[in-house]
Amino acid sequence: MRVSVVRGGGFGGLVRTTTADTDHLSPQDREELAVLVRQAGLLEAPLATAPPATSAEEPAPDRFTYAVTVQDHGQEHKARFSERSLPGEVRNLISWVGRVSGHEESIGSPGRAEN
Numbered sequence: 001m002r003v004s005v006v007r008g009g010g011f012g013g014l015v016r017t018t019t020a021d022t023d024h025l026s027p028q029d030r031e032e033l034a035v036l037v038r039q040a041g042l043l044e045a046p047l048a049t050a051p052p053a054t055s056a057e058e059p060a061p062d063r064f065t066y067a068v069t070v071q072d073h074g075q076e077h078k079a080r081f082s083e084r085s086l087p088g089e090v091r092n093l094i095s096w097v098g099r100v101s102g103h104e105e106s107i108g109s110p111g112r113a114e115n
Helices: 027-040 088-099
Strands: 002-009 015-021 064-072 075-082 104-108
Touching (some): 015 088, 027 088
Antiparallel strands (some): 002 015, 015 104, 064 075
16 A cells, blocks of 8 residues: 655745655554555545546635545545645544654645646
């Protein structure tokens, strides 16, 4: 399982990509990642081939947006959230991915989001 979080927006507009891959995690952290993904309901998210959902929220120029991708058993599920619409379970997953030992992180210039 591989979970990637792309965070864009904010005041500077930088794009941060954080990834946790079970190939680089301890056995305990692998289990924790699977539990957090299930709790967040991301395996029920549309497959990557589906068009992204649109949001009826008002524009918020300096807020963050999140694209979370879960790759598992040959399938890729994507979900997109605004900072305001981010469910608590997804927020917990994003936080965990950013602090687990073995995660990878990169920062890109504005407009260079991968997801």
